[in-house]
Amino acid sequence: MVAHLDKSHICVHTYPESHPEGGLCTFRADIEVSTCGVISPLKALNYLIHQLESDIVTIDYRVRGFTRDINGMKHFIDHEINSIQNFMSDDMKSLYDMVDVNVYQEKYLPYQNVAQGVRP
Structure with a gap:
């Protein structure tokens, strides 16, 4: 499923798995939220996680591309971030x-939420 928004897009990849012999059924959804301009996908995190009611959430926050200021200088990130938390x-x-697992030099901030009481 793909939804194209003005200067943004949301893409969902689904991976349902069934293991009837063990009585287990899992469902994984990779949700990609990309934005351009002043709207950050970080503003949607709490809403998305709350709506999906996931036991385990892994977040990869990547800064891609750049923007320019009024003097033409390139800026690869336009906000402070040291933790998705x-x-x-x-x-x-x-x-x-x-848990944060940040790779600052790559502008890559992977992150994992595990519901309390759940073993990943």
């Missing part, structure tokens, strides 16, 4: 055990 609500933080 800074964008999570207190309610969300109370539901998950959170």
Whole structure:
């Protein structure tokens, strides 16, 4: 499924798996939220995680491309970020055990939420 928004897009890849011999059924959804301009996909995190009610959430936040200021200087990131946890609500933080695994030089901030009481 792909939804194209003005200067943005949302793409969902689904991976359902069934293991009837073990009585287990899992469903994985990879959701890609990409934006251009001043709207950050980080603003949608709490809403998406809350709506999906996931036991395990892995977030890859990547900064791609650049923008220019009025003097023509390139800026590869236009906001401060050192942890995706800074964008999570207190309610969300109370539901998950959170781990940052950041690669700052690559502008790549992978992150994992695991619902409390769930073994990944």
